[in-house]
Each structure stands twice: as structure tokens, then as C-alpha cells.
Amino acid sequence: MGEVIVVTSGKGGVGKTTTTANVGTGLAKLDKKVVLIDTDIGLRNLDVVMGLENRIVYNLVDVVEGNCKIKQALIKDKRYNTLYLLPSAQTRDKSAVTPEQMQSLCEALRGEFDYIIIDCPAGIEQGFKNAIAGADRALVVTTPEVSAVRDADRIIGLLEANEMKKIDLIVNRLRVDLVKRGEMMSSADVEEILAVNLIGIVPDDENIVVSTNQGEPLVGTDTKAGTAYMNICNRIIGEDVPFMDLTAKKGFFSRLFGKKN
Amino acid sequence: MDQSVVIKGFNKGIIVVLDPTKDYGTLKEQLAVKFRESAKFLGNASMALKFEGMKLDDEQQREMIDIITTESKVNVACILGDDPEKEAGFTAAFAEMSAQTPQANLVPSGFNGTFYKGNLRSGMEEIFEGNALIIGDINPGASVTAKGSIIVLGSLKGTAFAGSEGNENAFVLALDMAPVQIRIAETIARSPDHPAKSELKEPQIAFLEDGAIYIEPVTKKVLSERTI
Numbered sequence: 038m039g040e041v042i043v044v045t046s047g048k049g050g051v052g053k054t055t056t057t058a059n060v061g062t063g064l065a066k067l068d069k070k071v072v073l074i075d076t077d078i079g080l081r082n083l084d085v086v087m088g089l090e091n092r093i094v095y096n097l098v099d100v101v102e103g104n105c106k107i108k109q110a111l112i113k114d115k116r117y118n119t120l121y122l123l124p125s126a127q128t129r130d131k132s133a134v135t136p137e138q139m140q141s142l143c144e145a146l147r148g149e150f151d152y153i154i155i156d157c158p159a160g161i162e163q164g165f166k167n168a169i170a171g172a173d174r175a176l177v178v179t180t181p182e183v184s185a186v187r188d189a190d191r192i193i194g195l196l197e198a199n200e201m202k203k204i205d206l207i208v209n210r211l212r213v214d215l216v217k218r219g220e221m222m223s224s225a226d227v228e229e230i231l232a233v234n235l236i237g238i239v240p241d242d243e244n245i246v247v248s249t250n251q252g253e254p255l256v257g258t259d260t261k262a263g264t265a266y267m268n269i270c271n272r273i274i275g276e277d278v279p280f281m282d283l284t285a286k287k288g289f290f291s292r293l294f295g296k297k298n
Numbered sequence: 299m300d301q302s303v304v305i306k307g308f309n310k311g312i313i314v315v316l317d318p319t320k321d322y323g324t325l326k327e328q329l330a331v332k333f334r335e336s337a338k339f340l341g342n343a344s345m346a347l348k349f350e351g352m353k354l355d356d357e358q359q360r361e362m363i364d365i366i367t368t369e370s371k372v373n374v375a376c377i378l379g380d381d382p383e384k385e386a387g388f389t390a391a392f393a394e395m396s397a398q399t400p401q402a403n404l405v406p407s408g409f410n411g412t413f414y415k416g417n418l419r420s421g422m423e424e425i426f427e428g429n430a431l432i433i434g435d436i437n438p439g440a441s442v443t444a445k446g447s448i449i450v451l452g453s454l455k456g457t458a459f460a461g462s463e464g465n466e467n468a469f470v471l472a473l474d475m476a477p478v479q480i481r482i483a484e485t486i487a488r489s490p491d492h493p494a495k496s497e498l499k500e501p502q503i504a505f506l507e508d509g510a511i512y513i514e515p516v517t518k519k520v521l522s523e524r525t526i
Contacts, residue, residue, distance in 0.1 A: 090478055091479055127421045128423040128441070
């Protein structure tokens with residue numbers, strides 16, 4: 038039985054879609070059968086980040102409205118043949134899908150896939166409710182900024198109220214130099230405020246911008262962000278991976294993040 | 299220019315704005331003049347009519363409509379009042395009626411299609427009954443669907459679906475052809491994953507031949523092989 042994971046944040050622009058694309062691709066790299074679902078109806082992005090926009094024929098709304106079979110709407114990734122994308126509709130809005138429909142969709146996909154990863158829209162309205170409806174666990178993405186952390190806190194509260202079984206935190210776009218100077222919250226600070234399990238720290242990396250623009254997720258490549266995402270994937274499948282030393286290449290900072298188990 | 303009677307269009311028909319400071323007799327004369335002048339423009343379309351500016355009693359309304367129908371070929375389908383509930387009813391009835399009226403008399407003969415002016419942005423979707431002539435750009439994430447052919451006087455960077463009901467002779471023509479996807483009848487073509495940097499923009503045409511979609515520069519030869 039597959040696991041349904043929702044990637045959410047509350048605040049926009051912190052990296053939900055990038056995280057979904059990279060975690061999904063990373064899990065496929067680890068030979069897992071993965072489907073990504075974009076629930077940001079009306080503002081779809083995941084297909085662009087995955088470089089699969091030109092393959093879209095049917096979408097999530099077509100599936101729930103019964104215009105096509107699930108299989109017809111799933112787009113096979115161009116790199117990994119165990120990775121699929123269910124794109125969102127661009128010409129509709131969040132009200133086109135209900136939480137109940139999302140739940141039954143997740144149930145239908147569970148038998149076929151190891152991981153069903155849901156890209157949640159920003160906000161706490163209908164789109165959020167749809168995205169979390171069928172999920173077993175959540176990856177809450179935040180950046181080390183007060184506004185993003187505030188929203189992440191609200192989201193975690195809502196997830197707990199909805200009895201989400203497992204909630205993990207990803208601190209995205211961390212800048213080690215700023216943390217060192219005491220001008221940015223460290224991942225430990227964020228973890229302390231939010232009090233949920235930290236599953237990954239992704240450093241700010243310009244390679245992300247390049248990879249996003251090219252529609253090629255960078256997970257597993259020899260970049261800081263690529264390694265960080267791969268570590269998250271390994272932790273998701275239950276491996277015990279030490280947190281990477283983000284200062285390594287610079288050489289003169291001591292190891293910032295202690296090993297977490 | 300006499301402004302005592304002004305004719306305006308709205309989505310369901312026309313609004314006649316009457317100047318309440320003028321006396322009824324003058325307004326009737328002006329109404330006749332206005333509709334005589336616009337008769338050719340209005341044609342024999344069926345439309346809803348709405349009076350604004352002055353309250354007319356039933357008798358006056360009837361007189362006004364008589365003037366309109368004698369001076370022009372307009373078919374007054376209904377009169378809209380200011381009562382929103384009633385208006386909703388009329389709108390529904392009008393929609394039903396216009397669905398039954400053949401569309402052919404609403405468009406000038408010779409061009410079985412629709413003009414659309416403006417840019418289609420991501421998330422916008424336009425569906426056309428016949429051929430479509432888009433004056434503007436179609437951005438990525440936007441789509442145009444037509445039962446006939448689609449001509450884009452601008453950039454096609456989104457999705458175009460020509461021959462949506464199976465017409466394999468339909469084509470897509472754009473001044474700048476850079477679509478995410480083109481569909482003609484049952485066939486779908488997608489853009490290359492790593493598009494070559496295009497040198498110069500030239501008008502191109504996409505058409506269906508032997509089950510595959512071809513995109514070629516617009517030449518007389520290619521055009522001569524197409525039918526509309």
C-alpha cells in the first residue's frame with residue numbers, strides 16, 4: 038500500500054513545488070513507484086518545473102469529473118519510468134474538486150504506487166483542504182523567515198486538527214553565511230519554534246533556479262541542494278542519514294548541524 | 299449630434315438611453331432617426347431591448363418598439379426592465395432562443411468564424427464554433443479550441459486545438475509559432491523538450507497529413523493545398 042504525502046507550507050513562494058518535484062524525482066531514483074499530484078488548480082506549476090507541460094492532455098479535474106480514466110491523465114516522466122505526474126487544470130479553480138473526491142483519488146492510486154506526493158497550493162482555503170484530505174503524512178516546507186515560520190506554525194496547527202498522522206519539517210533556502218552572522222534563523226531555531234521533526238535542510242542554491250527554469254529537477258546531482266533533497270528522500274523511505282555539512286566547501290566553518298536521529 | 303436618444307450595446311442586446319428632459323414627441327422622432335441610421339449596422343439580429351433614462355408606461359413602450367421595428371429590421375426579442383429577478387428570467391429565455399436561432403445570420407457571410415481581439419493569458423480558454431481568428435498572443439497555459447481552423451495574428455505559445463470535432467482539414471496558422479501543444483482532430487503534437495533557439499520568426503502553419511502534424515513556413519504552395 039502506498040503512502041500519501043502532502044507537501045504544504047501556508048505561505049507562497051517557499052518552495053513547495055520545487056520540493057515536490059525533487060522529492061518525487063528522488064524517490065523514483067530510489068526505484069520507488071511515484072505519482073505527483075498538482076492540486077494548485079488554476080495556477081498550475083508542477084508540470085513546468087518537471088518539464089512536462091507539453092504532454093498534458095487530461096488533468097486532475099478531468100479525472101474527478103470522469104471525463105477520462107486516471108491512467109489516461111497520468112503523464113509518464115521523461116527521465117524515470119516509475120515516475121508519473123497528474124497535472125492540475127489551469128482553466129478552472131479550486132472549487133472544481135472536493136476533499137472527498139481527492140480522498141477517493143488517493144485511495145485509487147494507493148494500490149498502484151509506493152508514494153503519492155501532493156503539491157498543495159498556498160493558503161488555507163479550499164485548495165489546502167483538498168490537498169490534505171487524502172494524505173497520511175505531511176512535509177511542511179518553510180524558509181527561515183519569520184513570516185514563513187508563522188504560516189508554517191498555522192499550517193501545522195491545522196494539520197494536527199485534521200489528525201495528520203505524521204508531520205515533518207523541511208527548512209528550505211537556508212543561508213549559512215547569514216546564520217553565522219546571526220542575521221538569519223538557524224534550522225535549529227525554526228525547529229524549536231515549530232516543534233515537529235526536522236526531516237531536511239536545503240541550502241539556498243542558485244542551481245535550483247537554473248534547474249527550475251530548465252524543467253529538470255536537480256535531486257541527486259552534485260550540488261548542495263541536490264544532495265540535500267536526496268537525503269530527504271532517503272529519510273522518507275526510513276533510512277537514517279546524517280544531516281550534511283553545509284559549510285563543507287568553504288572549509289573554515291565547523292559543522293553546523295549535528296546529527297539528528 | 300443630437301444626444302436625446304442614444305443607442306448602446308450590451309452583451310444581450312441594445313440599450314436605448316432617453317433624455318428625460320426632452321418631451322416624448324421629440325424622443326419618438328429622434329428614435330426613428332437613430333434606428334433608420336443604424337438599420338444597416340444592426341441588420342436583422344434578434345436582441346433584447348432595454349430603455350434607460352426615462353420610465354415608459356406600457357403604451358409608450360409599445361409605440362417605441364413599433365418605431366424600432368418599422369425603421370429597422372431588428373427583431374426585438376424581449377424588453378428588459380430594472381427588476382433583476384425578471385431580468386434573470388429574460389436572460390435565460392433569451393439564451394434559449396438564441397441557441398435555436400441559426401448562428402449564420404449573426405456573422406457576415408463569407409467568413410464562417412469569429413474574431414477575437416486580445417491576448418489570451420495563462421488559464422484562459424476560448425472555444426469557437428467555427429474558425430477562429432485571434433488578433434493577439436496566446437500565452438503558455440492558455441488554450442484556443444475551434445471546430446474549424448485557427449489563425450493567430452500574434453504569437454502562439456500556448457495550446458491550440460483545431461478541428462475539435464474531428465475535422466482533419468483544419469489547420470493552425472500563427473505569425474510566431476512556438477506552441478506548447480497543437481491538436482488537430484484526433485492527433486496531438488507537443489513541442490520538443492529542448493527547443494532549438496529559433497533564428498527568425500516567420501509565419502508558420504500546422505496541418506495534419508498522414509496522421510502526423512507538420513509545421514511549415516507559410517508559402518503559397520502550402521496554402522493552396524488547404525481548404526477552409
